[in-house]
Amino acid sequence: xxxxxxxxxxxxxxxxxxxxxxxxxxxxxxxxxxxxxxxxxxxxxxxxxxxxxxxxxxxxxxxxxxxxxxxxxxxxxxxxxxxxxxxxxxxxxxxxxxxxxxxxxxxxxxxxxxxxxxxxxxxxxxxxxxxxxxxxxxxxxxxxxxxxxxxxxxxxxxxxxxxxxxxxxxxxxxxxxxxxxxxxxxxxxxxxxxxxxxxxxxxxxxxxxxxxxxxxxxxxxxxxxxxxxxxxxxxxxxxxxxxxxxxxxxxxxxxxxxxxxxxxxxxxxxxxxxxxxxxxxxxxxxxxxxxxxxxxxxxxxxxxxxxxxxxxxxxxxxxxxxxxxxxxxxxxxxxxxxxxxxxxxxxxxxxxxxxxxxxxxxxxxxxxxxxxxxxxxxxxxxxxxx
Numbered sequence: 150x151x152x153x154x155x156x157x158x159x160x161x162x163x164x165x166x167x168x169x170x171x172x173x174x175x176x177x178x179x180x181x182x183x184x185x186x187x188x189x190x191x192x193x194x195x196x197x198x199x200x201x202x203x204x205x206x207x208x209x210x211x212x213x214x215x216x217x218x219x220x221x222x223x224x225x226x227x228x229x230x231x232x233x234x235x236x237x238x239x240x241x242x243x244x245x246x247x248x249x250x251x252x253x254x255x256x257x258x259x260x261x262x263x264x265x266x267x268x269x270x271x272x273x274x275x276x277x278x279x280x281x282x283x284x285x286x287x288x289x290x291x292x293x294x295x296x297x298x299x300x301x302x303x304x305x306x307x308x309x310x311x312x313x314x315x316x317x318x319x320x321x322x323x324x325x326x327x328x329x330x331x332x333x334x335x336x337x338x339x340x341x342x343x344x345x346x347x348x349x350x351x352x353x354x355x356x357x358x359x360x361x362x363x364x365x366x367x368x369x370x371x372x373x374x375x376x377x378x379x380x381x382x383x384x385x386x387x388x389x390x391x392x393x394x395x396x397x398x399x400x401x402x403x404x405x406x407x408x409x410x411x412x413x414x415x416x417x418x419x420x421x422x423x424x425x426x427x428x429x430x431x432x433x434x435x436x437x438x439x440x441x442x443x444x445x446x447x448x449x450x451x452x453x454x455x456x457x458x459x460x461x462x463x464x465x466x467x468x469x470x471x472x473x474x475x476x477x478x479x480x481x482x483x484x485x486x487x488x489x490x491x492x493x494x495x496x497x498x499x500x501x502x503x504x505x506x507x508x509x510x511x512x513x514x515x516x517x518x519x520x521x522x523x524x525x526x527x528x529x530x531x532x533x534x535x
Contacts, residue, residue, distance in 0.1 A: 154218040154443070161215070162222040168199060169230045181233050182489060185355035188236035188269070188308045196237055197266030203241055210248060211264040217446040225439070228396025236269045236308050243270040243316040243335070246385050250373060259314075259335065270335065273303040273317035273359065274382070282519075283318060284327045284379060288361065290319035290334065297321075297371070299336065299364040309345045309357040312338055316385070322376050331378030335370045336361070352506035386514065387456050394466035395438030397503065397510065398473055402431050404499035405477050424480060431473045438466040457528035464520035467510040474503035 154162075172195040181187060196202055205220040206212025215223075227234050244263040247255050262268045279285040288301025299319060306315060315336045322330030338345070342364040348356050373381040409419040409428060418424045441462035445455035477500040478485035487494035488501050511517045525531040 154222055157216070158218045158222040161219045162226060165223050165226045168195075169226060169232060172196075173230055173232055177233065178231075181231075182353075185349055185353045186308070186311070187233045187354060188311050189233045190311075192233055193236055193269075194266050196234075197264070202237055202264055202266065203244065206245075206248070211261065217449040218443075221443055221446040225396055225442075228394075229399045231397075231400060236271075236311060239272050239308065239316075240268070240270045242272070242385055243314075246316070246372065246381060247335075249384065250381065252369075254369065255335075255372070268313040269308060269311055270314045270316055271306055271308050271312040271338075272385075273306050273315040273336065275304045277302060277304045277358070283382065284331065286318050286320055286331065288317070288319050289323075290321050290332060290366070292321075292368075293365075295368050297334065297366045297368065299334070299361045299366060301361055303359045303361075304348075305356045306345070306359040307354075307356040309338060309359050310347070310355075314338060315359070316372070318378055318382060321378075325376070328379045330376055331382070332375050333372045333378040333381045334366050335372060336364065336366050337370075340364065350505075350509055352502060352509060354506075354509070383456075387454055387459060394442040394462045395435045395469075397507070398431060398435045398438065398466070398470045401470070401473060401477060401499055401503045402428065402435060404496040405431075405480075408481075408496040418480075427476045427480060431469075431476070434465075434469040434473065438462065438469055441465055457524055460515075460520040460523040461528075463514055464517055464524070467507070467513070468517060470503065470510060471507040474500065474507040478504045 153159075172192055177189050177192055180189060200213050201223065203211060204213040204215045204223065205217065206214075208214045240263050244260045247259050251259070259268070259270070263270065273288075274283045274286075276283075276286055276288060278287070286301075288299065288303065290297045290299050297319075299317070301319070303315070303317065309315065315338055317334050317336045319332055319334060320330055321332040324330070336343075338359075342362045344360040344362070346358045346360075348358050350356060405428060406419075409417070409424050411417045411419075419428075441458070445458050445462055448455040448458060477496075481495050481500055484493075484495050485500045485504075487498055489498035491498060494501065515523075522534070526533055
């Protein structure tokens with residue numbers, strides 16, 4: 150089997166790298182590092198101007214008709230460069246759900262403005278008391294004529310302070326099994342009753358805790374059937390778990406390879422067999438992560454939905470970068486906890502940042518425990534744990 154992506158993907162990758170060299174300026178990187186906000190409007194609009202917010206969509210839907218192999222090349226480069234694509238990514242996920250199951254009115258209202266870079270949509274799934282068990286959501290939506298009244302809170306609503314809408318999971322029927330009483334809405338965030346509080350992660354990234362107090366939403370903002378929200382969630386979580394993997398690890402490895410080769414200093418750590426062994430292990434794990442992600446792309450190209458396979462790719466990559474970050478900090482010793490911005494930090498502080506950032510990756514799109522459950526139950530046919 151040929152695991153290369155092909156000439157079209159290679160050419161597209163070169164174009165993406167050229168774009169990133171120009172658009173991802175030192176100023177943009179500094180702003181991200183200083184604020185912890187992984188969204189930049191100038192970068193977002195530059196992506197939109199290239200037509201890359203949804204380049205894999207059909208041309209008639211506003212995309213460029215690029216195949217999944219080209220898309221994985223773009224995703225790999227964006228992830229490796231640590232491009233500020235959180236806003237791009239969540240907006241695309243929501244727009245894609247609307248494109249698949251939304252009404253014609255919803256498509257006009259949300260998809261076209263999203264592709265033009267006029268709106269940002271974020272995710273409102275996790276709650277403070279529920280963690281990755283999103284089906285246990287307690288944020289209530291109660292019908293009042295043609296409107297719904299929402300009360301509750303959501304955790305990790307990243308970029309809510311920049312966004313126009315939140316794609317929200319609510320409980321509309323508390324008297325049935327937790328997966329059966331859920332409904333999803335696109336909730337306008339710039340209205341009375343919405344409160345957004347910043348929360349900073351271990352790596353310095355800003356996310357948010359959001360509160361909803363008697364927030365009114367028209368029924369036209371409902372996505373899918375009443376009490377059919379879990380089917381909608383299954384679709385959007387599949388979108389979230391597929392895509393490039395290993396980019397975070399690749400960026401860390403490149404920084405550590407420069408350090409290992411001396412990076413201008415007298416010592417050459419690469420001569421140490423322990424250093425070579427750990428760098429080699431990281432390189433092998435990166436290749437595995439890439440191949441798992443590319444299998445998902447191959448499945449999409451074949452018209453399949455990589456549910457279990459997406460969980461496998463996401464699980465392996467996030468667990469691998471966590472191990473690797475620990476290895477690299479260990480190699481550097483006390484200097485490994487010197488941060489970005491410290492001129493004395495080895496490898497520009499890459500190991501310290503990766504060590505703090507990697508822990509969060511094991512929760513994105515569902516924790517490692519959730520992914521293992523998906524693989525065990527849906528992939529291996531094992532029973533649900535008690």
